[in-house]
Amino acid sequence: MKSVLRTRRSLIDLDDIAEDELHEVFARATAFDRSRPEKRLSGVACVNLFFEPSTRTFTSFNLAEIRLGAELVNLTPKDLSYINKGETIEDTVVTLAAMGVSVLVIRHPEEGFPRSVAAHFDGHVVNAGDGTNAHPTQALLDLYTMLREFETLQGRTVAIVGDVLHSRVAHSLIAGLQRLSAGTVLVGPPAFVPEEYATEGVRVSRDLDAVLPSVDVVVLLRIQRERFAAMPLADEEYVARYRLNAERLALLPSQAVVMHPGPYNRGVELDESVLRFAGWRYAQQVVYGVSVRMAVLDFLVNGT
Amino acid sequence: MKSVLRTRRSLIDLDDIAEDELHEVFARATAFDRSRPEKRLSGVACVNLFFEPSTRTFTSFNLAEIRLGAELVNLTPKDLSYINKGETIEDTVVTLAAMGVSVLVIRHPEEGFPRSVAAHFDGHVVNAGDGTNAHPTQALLDLYTMLREFETLQGRTVAIVGDVLHSRVAHSLIAGLQRLSAGTVLVGPPAFVPEEYATEGVRVSRDLDAVLPSVDVVVLLRIQRERFAAMPLADEEYVARYRLNAERLALLPSQAVVMHPGPYNRGVELDESVLRFAGWRYAQQVVYGVSVRMAVLDFLVNGT
Amino acid sequence: MKSVLRTRRSLIDLDDIAEDELHEVFARATAFDRSRPEKRLSGVACVNLFFEPSTRTFTSFNLAEIRLGAELVNLTPKDLSYINKGETIEDTVVTLAAMGVSVLVIRHPEEGFPRSVAAHFDGHVVNAGDGTNAHPTQALLDLYTMLREFETLQGRTVAIVGDVLHSRVAHSLIAGLQRLSAGTVLVGPPAFVPEEYATEGVRVSRDLDAVLPSVDVVVLLRIQRERFAAMPLADEEYVARYRLNAERLALLPSQAVVMHPGPYNRGVELDESVLRFAGWRYAQQVVYGVSVRMAVLDFLVNGT
Secondary structure: OOOOOOOOOOEOOHHHOOHHHHHHHHHHHHHHHHOOOOOOOOOOEEEEEEOOOOOHHHHHHHHHHHHOOOEEEEEOOOOOOOOOOOOOHHHHHHHHHHOOEEEEEEEEOOOOHHHHHHOOOOOEEEEEEEOOOEOHHHHHHHHHHHHHHOOOOOOOEEEEEOOOOOOHHHHHHHHHHHHOOOEEEEEOOOOOOOHHHOEOOEEEEOOHHHHHHHOOEEEEOOOOHHHOOOOOOOHHHHHHHHOEOHHHHOOOOOOOEEEOOOOOOEOOOEOHHHHHOOOEOHHHHHHHHHHHHHHHHHHHHHOO | OOOOOOOOOOEOOHHHOOHHHHHHHHHHHHHHHHOOOOOOOOOOEEEEEEOOOOOHHHHHHHHHHHHOOOEEEEEOOOOOOOOOOOOOHHHHHHHHHHOOEEEEEEEEOOOOHHHHHHOOOOOEEEEEEEOOOEOHHHHHHHHHHHHHHOOOOOOOEEEEEOOOOOOHHHHHHHHHHHHOOOEEEEEOOOOOOOHHHOEOOEEEEOOHHHHHHHOOEEEEOOOOHHHOOOOOOOHHHHHHHHOEOHHHHOOOOOOOEEEOOOOOOEOOOEOHHHHOOOOEOHHHHHHHHHHHHHHHHHHHHHOO | OOOOOOOOOOEOOHHHOOHHHHHHHHHHHHHHHHOOOOOOOOOOEEEEEEOOOOOHHHHHHHHHHHHOOOEEEEEOOOOOOOOOOOOOHHHHHHHHHHOOEEEEEEEEOOOOHHHHHHOOOOOEEEEEEEOOOEOHHHHHHHHHHHHHHOOOOOOOEEEEEOOOOOOHHHHHHHHHHHHOOOEEEEEOOOOOOOHHHOEOOEEEEOOHHHHHHHOOEEEEOOOOHHHOOOOOOOHHHHHHHHOEOHHHHOOOOOOOEEEOOOOOOEOOOEOHHHHHOOOEOHHHHHHHHHHHHHHHHHHHHHOO
């Protein structure tokens, strides 16, 4: 069995999918939302390889694969050296491909790990989160949720608030918002939102209160305390300036919605008033998460 | 997505099910014992969330769910903080509900954990054991096994022998025996069977030999050494007074049966003669365990 | 439920299967390779009980079971005491049998563990590797790969090179090669290939270069560093004498093939030239692994 020219599509980050393909994926998600699909991954073996703990993403991918009728194996290594006994990861994935595994869904604490796997795997790799780098299916479901709310994102403004620096979700989402021509404003202290993030279509602001009156979507982020040593500013200062609460919700335009990739920390980036806010779309994001993941898997495996 | 009035049934303890419903569940278990059911949980997503190790209960629930055709995801957190990254369990279960998860089967070392989850979950929670509190599906399969032996438990006497205090199985079983009007006698030293357990229909005895000649069922319990610091009496004294052995089996009426929720410890609460005893019903309990769990899941999800 | 005379077949080592049965298993594997079988294990419950980490064998058995339509439960104990709370393993497997589990696939670090389980389990046990003792399904897929290459192994010579002493694969493979009347030569330093391995049909050699010109198959082995305290010779010496490389490949007859049970360690027992060698059959072994395991399961459960 020789190495083959890789013609199989992977989704490591938003760069791997063109704009018209994005809309194709979203159209399938809508179809899957409306009715259970026939078993479009019947006989297709998927391995979920999660090197980091996960409840929501793990469960969401499992349900997506089950509902598409895939052959499903979960590998959840107890430690990072677990899987290979001195073998390179390249050789491990060649082995999985030989077994007939077509899809690898990978979560890993190292940035770039899924990309390096995809370079050697004769199949489809879906990045389910790599370190602080990217989490494209979360970004897709966030974009999809916004598009269900507003038909287009052109002319709309999305504020991403909080620990952008350590958030793989934010990194993928910013790329997606640029692709869909939304205006983006990143809001947080310099330690979480470095000035260098400002670019074509992307502004940086330190002042949440000033930003809120002109945004259509607020995406709140969790502070990723497991990814840095010391909190770069006092918790009270962070909360005072950036927590979304009833007063700040009142600053939003009437059609605005609030989203969060989860898990959210009550009392830190949001308070209870957000959970009762009519525009809170967290549960809707989770609902769409399964159908968007189904659509991604179907798109990668079965094509257009 | 607003919070909804909870109309979905859970099974946290025996209190959650009325007497006529008990018999309905048992009737379904009998039907499932006789022939494989159609896939009555087809398209129903079940998550098994086991925070404590388990072989028999975990496998039994898995087989029950598979045989009913459910969509099945196993989450077995490596530690108790694993699943939430600062998120409350309430928010975690809201997330699972949004994904379309309808059934949560939960084992947890803390008493009351499944009940607090059920208060927030828009779906069905089945308690698969919480600390020393309750283990209702084990109690149901024990009751079912007794009812297959004796048509009714009215007028029958059941002895529960050993570490009642730390046994969630015993706590649920006592409630079930009261519901079915059986006489119950709890047998063991004061450290394992406090006097306060005596109540309507429930006696306490320190003397196994005196009890055995008038019982129909003996339920043996394992000493739950992982749930207390020091053994409250010498092992030899416990064994001398409470181990079931050939001499004590000879004291039983001829129709009496012996049961154990498992796992059993040979040489402690029983010796080998029990395993060869014609009335030993352990394997039968395990057989019925799968069909009783199928019946519980079907009853909760599909109703009467 | 009494203990029954065990009439169910297990596969603990190559001794458990007669020569004509080997060929029957191989014929089924070929059929399964050609087309997806009907669900021949529909309604058959299989438990995979892996006490050691495993990627390839675990995934291969999972896919084999899924493709045969089995009811599948994975138990991967976090530690060796995990499953039983003082219960004997004999009692645990009696419990699994009572639940209707028909097949146990077991990997365990102790030699003899699967055999002792099979003595008590009223079902089929498949050894997926026990310590340094045996790994029969790997040996079967190795033999099958050889037979797909050469119609018969009679008159053929197979060299097994490296850490034979600690390799359960090698131990099972040697038995299989004897069964199929192949000539076998074990090549390595005395610490890895003790003189006592020489027996009917099995030679021992210290000189890989002298052996290569007259062999049909080379099976390379990984040094099982996790199974001994100190490397018995310098790494450089091992590599100098036993690593397969381009010069040594050139010594092979033109039809010869090279195999490895995996995982392989680049730079130790082989270098990159082996991975590009036309006769390198590693991926083919993995491909056949799934169909051979399907054939074994089908043969044990459904018979001839």
